Amino acid sequence: MKFIDEYRDPERARALLDRIRRKAVHEWTIMEICGGQTHSIIRNGIDQLLPPTVRLVHGPGCPVCVTPLETIERALAIASKPGVILASFGDMLRVPGSSKDLFMARSEGADVRIVFSPLEALQIARDNPQKEVVFLAVGFETTAPANAMAVWQAAREGIGNFSELVSQVMVPPAMSAILSSPGNQVQGFLAAGHVCAIMGWEEYEPVAERFHVPIVPAGFEPVDLLAGILQVVEMLEEGRTGVVNAYGRVVSREGNPQARKIMNEVYEVADRPWRGIGVIPASGLVLCEAYARFDAEKRFDVGHIAPQESPLCRSGEVLQGHLKPSDCEAFGRECTPLTPLGATMVSSEGACAAYYKYHRNTTF
Numbered sequence: 001m002k003f004i005d006e007y008r009d010p011e012r013a014r015a016l017l018d019r020i021r022r023k024a025v026h027e028w029t030i031m032e033i034c035g036g037q038t039h040s041i042i043r044n045g046i047d048q049l050l051p052p053t054v055r056l057v058h059g060p061g062c063p064v065c066v067t068p069l070e071t072i073e074r075a076l077a078i079a080s081k082p083g084v085i086l087a088s089f090g091d092m093l094r095v096p097g098s099s100k101d102l103f104m105a106r107s108e109g110a111d112v113r114i115v116f117s118p119l120e121a122l123q124i125a126r127d128n129p130q131k132e133v134v135f136l137a138v139g140f141e142t143t144a145p146a147n148a149m150a151v152w153q154a155a156r157e158g159i160g161n162f163s164e165l166v167s168q169v170m171v172p173p174a175m176s177a178i179l180s181s182p183g184n185q186v187q188g189f190l191a192a193g194h195v196c197a198i199m200g201w202e203e204y205e206p207v208a209e210r211f212h213v214p215i216v217p218a219g220f221e222p223v224d225l226l227a228g229i230l231q232v233v234e235m236l237e238e239g240r241t242g243v244v245n246a247y248g249r250v251v252s253r254e255g256n257p258q259a260r261k262i263m264n265e266v267y268e269v270a271d272r273p274w275r276g277i278g279v280i281p282a283s284g285l286v287l288c289e290a291y292a293r294f295d296a297e298k299r300f301d302v303g304h305i306a307p308q309e310s311p312l313c314r315s316g317e318v319l320q321g322h323l324k325p326s327d328c329e330a331f332g333r334e335c336t337p338l339t340p341l342g343a344t345m346v347s348s349e350g351a352c353a354a355y356y357k358y359h360r361n362t363t364f
């Protein structure tokens, strides 16, 4: 606890804020990629303490938010099949499909279970050999190694009744898509510290070089975030680009080689749709040929699924930093955490949900 308190120390935070205020002479727009960082920023009021020259916008780094509605519908369709146990993390179960979520499917009789790890889902498969167990495997590079490990282990043990419905996405292609999008305002990034703990930061260097932006891996506590913001501001003011790590106690350049190895063995890179944004080239992971037999999408034919998003929702613009959540006309009216219309209100990590929870209902 003492260790974490260091990174919540008001004196250290104040000193960093003073340095940011002195340094930020010009106007800058910085995106924090991760939903966990967004919530920490809003919860601690960091965006309101920064000088008016530093504007934070919130990125697409919330796995629940960017999981396509089509994947939710597919999970619901698979869960409704006889003899299927569908398992996932709890926050995925309350993501609404077109007419219901997985919790409602469970109340209607489907065997839907909350697990805390994919290996727990694999254990359910071992314990229920007469059933088909499907793990809804979503997330960024943080969840991919454990999800890959479950498939690898199933293959090693010859467990034939386990499969994954995979919706894995990756951060660097999303950064490139944001920086390439018409009307982009983002000039620098805070990269997500936990993603970089797995992947390191080598993959960010080509992005920084191509788009001439600073990218700074940063943590989640107020002092971590302020140190990251200060680093980005200094680089912008000095005209420097590249990757500089502000989360040295967790992140190394090469990341976690063992985690990357298992990911690379089980998954391969593919184009992937992101909810609210659309397809981003080479931004996702799918099971590679050697493990394709564990692909629930191939194992269960649920027909063509083409759900419609709410026409009121502007989460795609929120996720790309074009819009603040409170600028959406449906925010807090038609769209609340209990009646979410879109990606960024669905999850407790979403930017719209953060603005709602912490009463940020004024426009930027």
Ligand code: SF4
Pocket: 312, 313, 314, 315, 316, 318, 325, 328, 329, 330, 331, 332, 335, 336, 340, 341, 342, 343, 344, 345, 346, 352
């Ligand atoms: S407030 Fe709701 S409707 Fe508006 S962008 Fe956010 S999720 Fe979509």
